[in-house]
Amino acid sequence: MTVAFWCVLIALILPYGCAYIAKFTGGKFSLKQNHDPRTYLDALEGLPKRAHAAQLNSFEILPGFIAAVVISDIVGNAQQVTLDVLAVVFITSRLLYIICYLADWATLRSLVWFAGFAIIVSYFFVSM
Template structure:
């Protein structure tokens, strides 16, 4: 399996890291809240709410990244090392994005988000 494909797996798991942070950062999550976790997460505030928002954005960013990696792989026009580097950079941008979200660095978070989008576009462009 290629590094780029491993990055797809990491991208699948990143939202769940954010979920754990959102649920357990405030010490409020328990068996009772697990009956309706979406309602619990919707009512969070502060750090935990930002973690939940990072989770939601991670789920939103995943399909484009996965599609870009798969398309780049099946087109056979890009060198594997190029795809791997772009995929690792995307995961790095997502980790930075999550850190910026949790730290409430809104402007830097937006910049990092655009970098991630550019990396997804780059994966498509190397497929041509």
């Protein structure tokens, strides 16, 4: 397993950390809310609401990252160390993105999101 593949696993786990923050920082989540968690999550405010939004965005960007890692591995034109470094930088950008979302730093969050997206795009260019 390459570092880039391990980063795919990390990227898959990150949204669940956000979900935990969304559900349990408000102090109101219980098994009763688990019968209809979407309604509960839609009614959140403040930090839990931002954590839920970070969770959703983390799921949304996953397919692009996974595709970039797998396609670049299949093509095989890039050095593995380059792919691994890109993956680690992507995970770092996602962690920073989540921090910015939770802290309500909207402008910085958008810049970090764009950097993460640029990393995904760069996979295709280094694999040419």
